[in-house]
Amino acid sequence: MSTTDAYYIPHKATWPVIGTVGLVTMLAGFANYLNGSSIGPTLMVAGLVIFIIMLTGWFTLQATESESGMYSTQVGISYRMGMMWFIFSEIMFFGVFFGTLYYTRYLSVPWLGGEGTGAATKELLWPTFEATWPTNGPKGLGLDASGARVFGAELEPMGAWGLPFLNTLILLTSGVSVTWAHHGLLAKNRDQLIKGLIATVALGFLFVSFQAYEYHEAYTEMGLTLGSGIYGSTFFMLTGFHGLHVCIGAIILSVVLFRSWKGHFKPENHFAFEAAAWYWHFVDVVWLGLFIFVYLM
Amino acid sequence: MSAVVAEHDDHHDDHAHGPAKGLLRWVTTTNHKDIGTLYLLFGLAMFFVGGGMAMIIRAELFEPGLQFVQPQFFNSMATMHALVMIFGAVMPAFVGLANWMIPMMIGAPDMALPRMNNMSFWMLVAGVLLLASTLFMEGGGPAGGWTMYPPLILQTGKALPFAVFAVHLLGISSIMGAINIIATIFNMRASGMTLMKMPMFVWTWLITGFLLIAIMPVLAGAVTMLLTDKFFGTSFFDAAGGGDPVLYQHIFWFFGHPEVYVMILPTFGVASTIIPVFARKPLFGYSSMVYATASIAFLSFIVWAHHMFTVGMPVAGELYFMYATMLIAIPTGVKVFNWTATMWKGSMTFETPMLFSIAFVVLFTMGGFTGLMMAVAPSDFQYHDTYFIVAHFHYTLVPASVFILMAAGYYWLPKWTGHMYNEKIGQLHFWLSAISVNILFFPQHFLGLAGMPRRIPDYAVQFADWNMISSIGGFIFGASQLLFLYIVIDTIKGGTGEKVTDEVWEDAHKHGLEWTLPSPPPYHTFTTPPAVIPTEHI
Numbered sequence: 104m105s106t107t108d109a110y111y112i113p114h115k116a117t118w119p120v121i122g123t124v125g126l127v128t129m130l131a132g133f134a135n136y137l138n139g140s141s142i143g144p145t146l147m148v149a150g151l152v153i154f155i156i157m158l159t160g161w162f163t164l165q166a167t168e169s170e171s172g173m174y175s176t177q178v179g180i181s182y183r184m185g186m187m188w189f190i191f192s193e194i195m196f197f198g199v200f201f202g203t204l205y206y207t208r209y210l211s212v213p214w215l216g217g218e219g220t221g222a223a224t225k226e227l228l229w230p231t232f233e234a235t236w237p238t239n240g241p242k243g244l245g246l247d248a249s250g251a252r253v254f255g256a257e258l259e260p261m262g263a264w265g266l267p268f269l270n271t272l273i274l275l276t277s278g279v280s281v282t283w284a285h286h287g288l289l290a291k292n293r294d295q296l297i298k299g300l301i302a303t304v305a306l307g308f309l310f311v312s313f314q315a316y317e318y319h320e321a322y323t324e325m326g327l328t329l330g331s332g333i334y335g336s337t338f339f340m341l342t343g344f345h346g347l348h349v350c351i352g353a354i355i356l357s358v359v360l361f362r363s364w365k366g367h368f369k370p371e372n373h374f375a376f377e378a379a380a381w382y383w384h385f386v387d388v389v390w391l392g393l394f395i396f397v398y399l400m
Numbered sequence: 401m402s403a404v405v406a407e408h409d410d411h412h413d414d415h416a417h418g419p420a421k422g423l424l425r426w427v428t429t430t431n432h433k434d435i436g437t438l439y440l441l442f443g444l445a446m447f448f449v450g451g452g453m454a455m456i457i458r459a460e461l462f463e464p465g466l467q468f469v470q471p472q473f474f475n476s477m478a479t480m481h482a483l484v485m486i487f488g489a490v491m492p493a494f495v496g497l498a499n500w501m502i503p504m505m506i507g508a509p510d511m512a513l514p515r516m517n518n519m520s521f522w523m524l525v526a527g528v529l530l531l532a533s534t535l536f537m538e539g540g541g542p543a544g545g546w547t548m549y550p551p552l553i554l555q556t557g558k559a560l561p562f563a564v565f566a567v568h569l570l571g572i573s574s575i576m577g578a579i580n581i582i583a584t585i586f587n588m589r590a591s592g593m594t595l596m597k598m599p600m601f602v603w604t605w606l607i608t609g610f611l612l613i614a615i616m617p618v619l620a621g622a623v624t625m626l627l628t629d630k631f632f633g634t635s636f637f638d639a640a641g642g643g644d645p646v647l648y649q650h651i652f653w654f655f656g657h658p659e660v661y662v663m664i665l666p667t668f669g670v671a672s673t674i675i676p677v678f679a680r681k682p683l684f685g686y687s688s689m690v691y692a693t694a695s696i697a698f699l700s701f702i703v704w705a706h707h708m709f710t711v712g713m714p715v716a717g718e719l720y721f722m723y724a725t726m727l728i729a730i731p732t733g734v735k736v737f738n739w740t741a742t743m744w745k746g747s748m749t750f751e752t753p754m755l756f757s758i759a760f761v762v763l764f765t766m767g768g769f770t771g772l773m774m775a776v777a778p779s780d781f782q783y784h785d786t787y788f789i790v791a792h793f794h795y796t797l798v799p800a801s802v803f804i805l806m807a808a809g810y811y812w813l814p815k816w817t818g819h820m821y822n823e824k825i826g827q828l829h830f831w832l833s834a835i836s837v838n839i840l841f842f843p844q845h846f847l848g849l850a851g852m853p854r855r856i857p858d859y860a861v862q863f864a865d866w867n868m869i870s871s872i873g874g875f876i877f878g879a880s881q882l883l884f885l886y887i888v889i890d891t892i893k894g895g896t897g898e899k900v901t902d903e904v905w906e907d908a909h910k911h912g913l914e915w916t917l918p919s920p921p922p923y924h925t926f927t928t929p930p931a932v933i934p935t936e937h938i
Contacts, residue, residue: 109927110588112510115420115428119519127526127569134561137631161515177587181512184583192575192617199621199651203636211644220714228639240642244635252633330633333642340628340636 111173118161125153162358166375170367179374186378190385193348197389200344204337204396208236212333215241239332246330258334259325263398266317270310271394274349277306278387281356281380289370293363300360303383307353314346341397345389352386355379418923430514431923432499437816438521439496440809444888446488446528447802451878453481458840458874460857461867474857475543480535482546486663487570488528490797493805494666495520495577498605500816502581504914504921505599507590507930512583520576527569534559534566545855547656548623550637550648554630561631564623571616578612581605590913590929596690599912600683603690604669607697611658611665614701619655622648646711653704661700664796665693667764667804668735671757674811675739677911678754679746685738692731692738699728709777710784718777725775729768736765751905752826756807759834760800767795770845785855788848794841803833806884813888814904818920819895821887829887832880839873 132146168174174182216234217225225232229241237260239245245256261267284299286292318339321327329339359379362368368376419425419434429435456477460468469477499517503510511517535541539557542548548563556563585598585606598606625648628634635641637648668689676683683689705713705721713721739761748754770792774780783789806829814820843866848854852863859867900919908915917925 110509112514112924113430116430116515116518117428119515120427120522123519123522123526126523126572127530130565130569131530131562134565137561137627138558180587181583184587185513185516185579188579188582188613189575192579192613195614196617196621199618202651203625203647206647206650207636207643211639211647212642214644215639215642238642240635240638240640242640244641246633250633328633329628330635332635336628336634336636336641336643340625340634 110175111168111178113168118157118164122154122157122161125150125155125157129154166362166367169372169374174372174374179372182374183377186381190381193385197341197344197392200337200341201392201396204341207333207337212236212238237334239334242332244330244332245326245335246328252330256326256331258331259327260334261317261321261325261327261338261398263394266313267394267398270313271390273306273310273313274387274390277303277310278384280306281383285376285380288363288368288373288376291370293366296363296368297360300356300363304353304356304360307349307356307383311346311349311353314342314349338397341393345386345393348386348389352379352383355382428518430510430518432503432511432514432517433816433921433923435511435517435521436496436498436500439492439499439524442521442525443489443491443493443496443805444885446484446492448881448885449532450481450484450489451881453477453484454874455878457481458871461859462871463868464859464861464864466858469857471857472540472543475545475855476535476541478855479542479544479546480531483531483542484528485797486546486659487524487531490663490801490805491574492524494605494608494663494801495574495581497601497666497670497805497808497812498577498581501812501914502584502602502605503588504917504925505602505912506585506588506593507913507926508584508588509924509927511580512588513580516576517580520573520580523569523573523576527566527573530562530569531566534562537562547649547652548626549652550626550629550645553626561627564627567623568620571620574612574616578609578616582609582613585609590926590931592931596687599669600672600686600689600693601666601669604665604672604693607693608662608665611662611697611700615655615658615662618651619659622651622655625651646708649708649711650705653707654701656707657704658697658700660793660796661696663801665697667760667801668693670804670808670811671739671760672735673912674753674757674807675742675761677811677905677908678751678757679743679748680907681742681746682910683738684741684744685734688734689738692734695731696728699724699731703728706775706777706780709780722775722777726772729772729775732768736761736768749906751810752821752823752830753807753811755827755830755834756803756810759830760803760807763795763799763803763834763837767792767800770795783848785853786848787844787852787854790854791841791844791848794844798841799834799837803837806830806833809884809888811905812914813891814895814900815914815917815919815921817892817895818900818918819891819893820898820900821891821895823896825883825887825890829880829883832883833877836873836876836880840870840877841873843867843870843873 127150129147129150132143132148132150134143135146136143213219213234214221214224215229216232218234232241237258239256239258243255243258245253245258247253280299280302282299284296284303287295287297287299327338328335331338356379359376362375367373419431420428426434426438429438456469457474460466460474499511502508537558539559542553542556542559542563544553544556553560585602589598625634625636629637629643635643637643637645639645672683672689703721703725705717706725709718709721743758750758770788774783774789774792810821810826847863847866847870850863852859852867902918903909903915904919905915913930914921916930
């Protein structure tokens with residue numbers, strides 16, 4: 104019934120409600136878990152399962168519709184705009200934590216150390232505190248092995264030139280490989296498309312593994328944790344949310360890989376590939392920001 | 401704006417099917433009119449829930465001393481009243497208007513992303529339910545104010561993670577709604593509907609959409625840090641670890657100031673839609689209205705710390721934020737001037753939508769003036785956190801956003817339902833609301849200037865008289881809104897029994913595509929794009 108020249112308006116959507124139920128169950132479960140209620144984890148898992156079912160079902164439906172030619176160029180433009188503005192909202196989300204890093208590092212920590220109008224603050228609160236970066240604050244916050252709060256802890260910052268630099272190279276390479284795959288798709292070279300995507304997904308998961316190893320080192324060897332004052336807070340918040348986004352991006356690319364292998368996508372119709380590639384480049388650029396502002400500077 | 405040759409033979413071929421049968425229609429719908437209706441009814445319901453909380457607040461403040469509720473519950477009511485009214489009533493009501501009207505105004509078959517449209521509504525319901533559930537938890541609902549400043553908010557009981565996740569869900573809902581609106585406006589306009597021919601309501605929502613996508617993630621980030629500070633040992637807002645509680649306020653108000661414009665820009669859009677129709681003149685200064693809206697939106701991102709003049713900031717910051725804030729008066733003044741000039745020498749009639757719109761122009765200007773007073777940093781030191789600010793923002797929200805939502809209801813209900821509302825009761829509703837809202841909020845200026853702090857359940861006896869008057873105004877205002885509820889139900893059920901024409905209001909077809917459609921419009925409109933022919937009006 105639909106043709107490519109009319110705008111496709113779907114009817115009777117069930118996945119959105121199912122997804123909402125899944126998400127709210129998951130969040131209610133997480134909140135219960137944080138409050139120490141025993142029902143929390145069960146709810147979380149149940150919500151997650153519903154949410155994954157929704158994602159699978161909804162995206163399968165979209166892929167089927169797309170492959171059967173139900174989406175006109177105009178529909179494709181709506182999807183591209185949707186993805187573009189979604190990525191913009193993600194940029195704003197990361198902006199908060201970059202802003203937090205900037206504000207604490209260049210404004211509030213120096214004020215605590217007596218700079219500007221902070222002389223009285225320093226005198227009255229922590230007269231011996233010297234404002235340096237990285238810092239875990241005037242009280243030297245940290246966590247001991249059991250996860251309890253300790254004061255006067257030593258702080259060892261994460262260096263830039265080991266794993267983080269390797270990870271930078273990995274992500275930059277993956278940006279190249281996904282573009283190479285895109286060229287393959289445009290040139291109807293399915294082999295190049297699939298190889299490029301396999302390389303990208305592999306590099307993505309390699310990045311996440313290195314990141315996991317780095318976190319393990321930080322927690323067990325260096326005593327650098329979420330509880331390590333403002334340095335630990337900003338370090339783990341920024342790299343953690345980024346790592347989460349790499350995981351999401353790699354999963355999206357895996358789905359695109361699976362669809363490529365099934366023979367989906369044409370040079371003139373491959374929104375899902377484009378969206379995944381845009382997302383991947385976004386994750387890549389955020390990492391460059393992290394490498395410079397969190398690790399290097 | 402543009403006259404139209406409409407050929408709405410909408411009931412043709414494959415798109416003839418109407419809504420699904422039964423209640424499930426409303427759960428699975430992807431139709432912009434259905435979803436618009438859901439948003440509007442949900443907003444109306446939350447208006448009464450939030451209003452009920454306001455009644456509790458005004459009852460407690462009727463006299464000095466503690467009469468009805470415990471201080472903790474009072475604070476919780478103040479917090480929840482704000483959150484419910486902002487995220488549950490005003491924003492959803494405007495999204496409902498956007499859903500209903502934007503596709504019809506720009507000649508589109510529906511919203512650009514119909515499935516996501518459905519999800520954004522249900523996420524909103526989920527978020528509000530999660531928020532409401534906190535009222536029944538150990539330790540009560542969040543009571544640290546809707547701004548949720550740490551360290552106070554971190555003392556919340558079991559409610560904290562639920563409130564944080566509710567904010568996340570509301571944010572996701574708003575972002576999805578905004579993306580949909582932007583994609584619809586950019587991608588779904590009928591040919592000939594160029595950007596500078598779009599109705600002002602569409603323009604204001606386009607700009608509001610940008611604001612929402614830019615700010616909701618910021619709020620999400622802020623509350624996420626509250627959550628990790630409370631449960632995961634971080635010290636973003638704890639000076640002992642090198643953090644700063646003031647940082648939260650900066651982030652919150654980077655969201656918060658554009659957020660208040662999210663509520664006021666669509667208000668401007670509806671006012672700019674209604675006033676020309678009842679003045680029987682085209683909108684004065686259309687393009688200056690567009691540029692003023694864009695300027696206000698831009699400025700909203702660089703003035704946030706005027707909410708924090710007394711918190712401690714370098715003096716250069718105080719000065720910058722003071723001057724930048726005062727700049728906003730210029731584009732806002734342009735708008736007030738344009739509305740007035742639209743009415744100047746017009747053949748005006750005063751049906752209920754116009755009455756509410758005129759009251760909006762006058763009373764919003766009042767709220768704007770008190771805003772200017774507080775923009776002046778040294779003066780603000782006197783008013784900060786007093787009832788003066790309460791009076792200020794209620795003037796910009798109640799007789800502005802809420803009045804315009806009422807006006808929009810009266811203006812478009814005949815189009816939506818095909819029935820005429822009862823004009824007599826509508827006018828009664830208007831006069832009761834317009835008088836009581838001033839009895840309610842005007843005395844709060846005096847209370848604030850005399851030094852009464854906000855967010856307290858009890859107060860010194862010197863404030864007793866004005867508080868009693870304010871409460872009486874509040875009760876009358878609250879009760880008057882039941883008239884609106886009655887009118888909405890009555891109109892849906894048939895209203896005056898008079899069959900309304902397609903254009904409903906005299907010559908309304910000159911002012912927008914929606915008036916060229918039947919009343920009520922068919923389930924699917926503009927499956928073939930209408931021809932839009934520009935006129936010399938603009």
